[in-house]
Amino acid sequence: MRTMDDLGDPADFYRHFAEREAKGESRTFEEWARGLAADPEALALVATLPVRKRQPNLVFAAARWHGARTPSGYDDPGALREVLLGQWPQVRETVLARSTQTNEVGRCATLLPVLAGLEGPLALIEVGASAGLCLHPDLWSYRYVDDTGAQVARIDPATGPSGVVLDCIVRGEAPIPPSAPQVVWRGGLDLNPLDLTQPDTARWLETLVWPEHEDRRARLAAACREVADVPVDVVRGDLLTDLDALVDRARAQAPDATVVIFHSAVIAYLDDAGRRAWQDQVTATLERVRAAGGRAHWVSNEGARVLPDVTATARCEGVESDFCLGLDASAVGWTHGHGRRLTWC
Numbered sequence: 001m002r003t004m005d006d007l008g009d010p011a012d013f014y015r016h017f018a019e020r021e022a023k024g025e026s027r028t029f030e031e032w033a034r035g036l037a038a039d040p041e042a043l044a045l046v047a048t049l050p051v052r053k054r055q056p057n058l059v060f061a062a063a064r065w066h067g068a069r070t071p072s073g074y075d076d077p078g079a080l081r082e083v084l085l086g087q088w089p090q091v092r093e094t095v096l097a098r099s100t101q102t103n104e105v106g107r108c109a110t111l112l113p114v115l116a117g118l119e120g121p122l123a124l125i126e127v128g129a130s131a132g133l134c135l136h137p138d139l140w141s142y143r144y145v146d147d148t149g150a151q152v153a154r155i156d157p158a159t160g161p162s163g164v165v166l167d168c169i170v171r172g173e174a175p176i177p178p179s180a181p182q183v184v185w186r187g188g189l190d191l192n193p194l195d196l197t198q199p200d201t202a203r204w205l206e207t208l209v210w211p212e213h214e215d216r217r218a219r220l221a222a223a224c225r226e227v228a229d230v231p232v233d234v235v236r237g238d239l240l241t242d243l244d245a246l247v248d249r250a251r252a253q254a255p256d257a258t259v260v261i262f263h264s265a266v267i268a269y270l271d272d273a274g275r276r277a278w279q280d281q282v283t284a285t286l287e288r289v290r291a292a293g294g295r296a297h298w299v300s301n302e303g304a305r306v307l308p309d310v311t312a313t314a315r316c317e318g319v320e321s322d323f324c325l326g327l328d329a330s331a332v333g334w335t336h337g338h339g340r341r342l343t344w345c
């Protein structure tokens with residue numbers, strides 16, 4: 001999987017995105033990315049964006065926001081081009097104003113075995129939490145299946161089955177727990193926390209979901225409805241500078257809980273120096289909590305190239321586009337980017 005630093009060459013990045021990320025996931029985005037990579041006029045527009053704003057997911061979402069038709073993009077390959085060339089000032093403004101804050105509740109299915117394996121109760125701290133949907137692993141139902149589709153385990157919240165059922169294929173001896181962990185405190189941190197009570201916010205999050213992924217869009221809408229009654233605090237801040245303040249709040253309000261600092265699809269947004277700084281920061285925070293007699297862990301779920309030190313410890317192979325799932329800097333498995341599959345090492 002590529003990182004955002006590779007966006008310096010958008011044609012190559014979009015070709016790679018078509019082949020390695022969109023293929024098999026979204027025919028529309030596969031065709032759009034391949035078409036754009038071969039279209040000098042559209043590429044020239046994308047190349048005017050700041051490097052980190054050239055991501056296919058962001059450009060395509062902005063184009064859809066301004067009316068590019070989906071999911072019939074492959075029958076109608078002009079849809080993207082028409083909007084990019086015809087409404088570039090508007091698309092550009094949306095790209096610059098918004099970001100790919102996709103909040104994928106499905107990732108809870110791949111995080112759950114790690115979270116439930118930790119000594120509870122838990123104080124969950126998610127950095128890069130977006131709207132905070134992944135801070136509620138105890139709110140959803142889970143259906144784990146094997147490669148043939150046969151159910152391996154089903155987990156429901158203590159209050160009964162949820163309207164949001166997360167399906168996940170498991171490979172390897174994943175420690176699927178009998179129930180969700182007990183969470184006594186939860187809080188998030190984000191550069192731009194999203195407020196789901198704003199209709200525009202929910203609509204943007206839905207636009208970020210890939211066109212053919214109707215199940216994810218329906219799940220997102222259902223999850224947003226469920227959390228409407230259980231708001232979670234996601235504070236504005238930078239994970240490189242504001243982690244300790246949040247950890248201190250959790251420790252003060254839930255002194256007996258195990259602090260779990262976690263993140264999914266976030267550290268890719270930092271440059272190399274930022275990624276190294278994050279690793280140092282989280283390590284120092286864990287040490288500080290432990291030195292004070294507390295329990296603390298770090299759960300990471302990021303693209304294979306994002307935290308190379310963690311990835312290097314993996315003892316089995318995942319699919320090329322998989323995320324590497326880590327606990328305290330050691331890889332425990334591989335996960336599908338949207339939580340559809342977990343391979344336990």
Ligand SMILES: C[S@@+](CC[C@H](N)C(=O)[O-])C[C@H]1O[C@@H](n2cnc3c(N)ncnc32)[C@H](O)[C@@H]1O
Nearest residue numbers: 101102103104128130190191238239264266269
């Ligand atoms: C792709 S979203 C992932 C959201 C969520 N973790 C999930 O898995 O659904 C990445 C989030 O990270 C946030 N983010 C990126 N860099 C950050 C930073 N330095 N500090 C805090 N949040 C950051 C973005 O604002 C965005 O909401």
